[in-house]
Amino acid sequence: MTAPVLEVQGLTTHFFTRQGEMPAVRNVSFSLQAGEVLGLVGESGSGKSVTGFSILGLVDAPGRIVSGSVKLNGKELVGLPEPELRKRRGREIAMIFQDPIATLNPMLSIGDQMRMALFAHEKRSLKAANARCIELLGRVGITDPEAGLKAYPHEYSGGMRQRVAIAIALLHNPSVIIADEPTTALDVSIQAQILSEMQDLVRESGTALIWITHDLAVVASLAKRLAVMYRGEIIETGPTFDVLRNPEHEYTANLLAALPSNAEPGQLLAQGGTVPSPPSVQETAKPPKKEDFLKVSNANQVFSPKISLGEKIAGFVGTGNRRNSTHAVKDVTLRVARGETLGLVGESGSGKSTLGRLMAGILPPTSGQILLDDAPVMQAGKKATLRVQTVFQDPFASLNPRMKVGRAVSEGALAHGLIKPSDATDYVKSWFERVGLEPEWADRFPHQFSGGQRQRVAIARALAMQPDVLICDEPVASLDVSIQAQIINLFLELQKGLGLTMVFISHDLSVVRHLSDRVAVMYLGEIVEIGPAEEIYNLPVHDYTKRLLDAVPVIDLNC
Known part of the structure; x- marks a missing residue:
């Protein structure tokens, strides 16, 4: 068996606050082979996102990795000086965040942001850099990728912005990508497209993927292996469908029971009980x-x-260049009893x-x-x-x-x-x-x-x-x-x-x-x-x- 591209052993991260030392990640261990997808699931506060940040060395004060090992292609990352870590982020290991509008710079065009990320690790001509950016934008489903280089983040929908974020993560063909809730706020059809594209990208490039999510249905369609986190620990792991068919831990079973798609009409099973109603x-x-x-x-x-003052001065109003109106609701009739x-x-x-x-x-x-x-x-x-x-x-x-x-x-x-x-x-x-x-x-x-x-x-x-x-x-x-x-x-x-x-x-x-x-x-x-x-x-x-x-x-x- 080939050596894993990522090997995590005993990873432990604490936050040191005025209220005391708070363990966020506790003794987490797993490994990842090239081309493998690992689903990391759990509720908010279970430690799954902090695990991703810890692997990348992105835990800020008052958080700190207190013990454990993270090896990327055999190279230890824990304890590396920040300049050394920075050389590996983006090039060997990359991250896709939940909210692309918060991670993309609204003041820079998409092309500028992609070129900056590319030039940070590679020496390329401007022509070669543009070609690489256009190739990846097309690969993730951006229509007219050449025009996409000139666009700004606000000009794209949430799904299109997430595609741009994925393209940036793929710029250097990294060994590992950590995707932190990247489809949570997207509608089902856009989510389905991105999941399908990620499956194709993993298969074609051999990149290993950690998919962090609270949505077990998404994980079931993407990951071959599943790790369930609770209070900072991995409490259950194994092949995805083995875990979902026969969960060994009560917490995993409760997560499944809380899914609306798995429930009969009436109240859902919620961790911690149902809501009181005096x-x-x-x-x-x-x-x-x-x-x-x-x-x-x-x-x-x-x-x-809306026409800006500058557009009025430039004679924009009254010309054939005026932007079209948006008909958001069209002749809707309905009644709610x-x-x-x-x-x-x-x-x-x-x-x-x-x-x-x-x-x-x-x-x-x-x-x-x-x-x-x-x-x-x-x-x-x-x-x-x-x-x-x-x-x-x-x-x-x-x-x-x-x-x-x-x-x-x-x-x-x-x-x-x-x-x-x-x-x-x-x-x-x-x-x-x-x-x-x-x-x-x-x-x-x-x-x-x-x-x-x-x-x-x-x-x-x-x-x-x-x-x-x-x-x-x-x-x-x-x-x-x-x-x-x-x-x-x-x-x-x-x-x-x-x-x-x-x-x-x-x-x-x-x-x-x-x-x-x-x-x-x-x-x-x-x-x-x-x-x-x-x-x-x-x-x-x-x-x-x-x-x-x-x-x-x-x-x-x-x-």
Whole structure:
């Protein structure tokens, strides 16, 4: 048997904080052969990303590798001086991060960034460098790669930016690539394309790949070997389908049970138990009348390009060069019944989030009507009702980082006279309990919470306005499977306990199926198919719906 390209033995990384020494990676060992794909799975905080950073020598203070060995092509990396490590990063071992917009420089063209990465390790002429960059952009599926060199990151979608990040990682044909959650926030069809491309690249180049993820279905479609991490340790490892068919550790079995695609209707199994729901809180918000409903009639949303002052001076306006408008929502008509959950699915750019904003009264429609109980959600360009609230994908971006979360939950209700100032503390406490948060946490700031806890705060803030309708825009997209299961369970309990009507927007078709009574499929701004969830999933009519369902990664244990 040939020597492994990567050999990790007893890797241990600790963080030295004011609260004491915190072990993040504990005695991790594994090896990787050329062309092999290892799936490294676990919840947020399990240590999988820190393991990747430790291998690359990218753990910053107060973190530090305290023991262990990492050998790349037989060369020890632990303890190497930083200049020596830098020579190997990118050339022999590379990393693909979760968020390419955060790792690509927005001020530089894609070509400039690729050439800089290439010139850091190789001496090439500009012509040869451009040829290599164009070759790799084409290889990862960038249409018109020559034009791609001149483009800037913001001009590409999330999936296209991730392709660029993959191309940069492949510039020097490294022996090992570490991919850290690279498809987490992508819709299913783009994710399927990238997974297929990565399989082809590994097979053609012989590069070994560590795929870090919380999505077991993705790992099942890509990796031949699986390692499960829990509290910094690898607790189970083996051939992927052996582990998935017969998990030896209870934690692994619970991760599988938390997947919506593996569950029957009802609550999912979540690590740490289900969300509490004290009955006393149900008296806070009165259940709305059953005859209420949300209705969208012939709604259109057109975004016209903004013309800068420089373009006006240059005579851009009125010429044939004017950029086209974007028709994000096209003549959409649908109705959501009281107490129903409507799932809204589609790829990135399909118009589903824009439609959600129209329903919530955040955007005025270019034409058409959005009615709640036959009253316009928006009148004269102003919000005319507080009865529709929204939970967004990223609660950290929607919560004020300088405001304590208790105040964030109560300020809307106070501003609109739903409660008295003297009742604010008890009001916040009741909603914190309702969403499974400790009441004393109300004095904390957003950065002091985990992603799942922040999403609970955002849900409490929305519900504190006592809405009739909750618009949920990708609220579990970036959460690991167990935290996702907890939030899904919370939504199910809230709908049952408060009689809420929900519109659940997501690219995760498994989650939508688990939550929704009916499903609407959007494509290029239009509703192309709508019906009961089971009919849509079992007997799809439209070709686009069929393609979406075919792209969903599933764990087929019969392989």
